[in-house]
Amino acid sequence: MNRLTFFLLAALVFCALSLVGAQHQARTLFVALERAQAEEKQLDIDWSRLQYQQSALGKSARIADAARTQLKMASVMPGKTQYLAGIALPAAAPVASAPAPEASK
Numbered sequence: 001m002n003r004l005t006f007f008l009l010a011a012l013v014f015c016a017l018s019l020v021g022a023q024h025q026a027r028t029l030f031v032a033l034e035r036a037q038a039e040e041k042q043l044d045i046d047w048s049r050l051q052y053q054q055s056a057l058g059k060s061a062r063i064a065d066a067a068r069t070q071l072k073m074a075s076v077m078p079g080k081t082q083y084l085a086g087i088a089l090p091a092a093a094p095v096a097s098a099p100a101p102e103a104s105k
Contacts, residue, residue, distance in 0.1 A: 056062065067073040
């Protein structure tokens with residue numbers, strides 16, 4: 001009976017330590033999950049902000065403003081437009097249908 005009691009006590013201690021280890025691992029994994037979910041939320045917020053910035057930067061009024069202020073460009077005015085005379089290209093010669101080459105025998 002003494003050996004059986006010792007064996008059951010050892011099994012009980014082993015089970016208790018296993019339970020403590022499993023709970024610690026579960027808590028560690030839960031904390032890691034919470035951190036990952038918080039990072040996911042932050043990345044979603046950043047993604048939405050970047051999409052908004054991209055749409056704002058692509059608006060034609062902003063592009064026109066940047067062209068005027070940063071690149072010193074001006075709008076096209078008919079009085080300032082210069083037209084260049086085009087180069088006259090010679091007319092293409094009509095393509096005559098050539099006879100098919102004879103097949104060698």
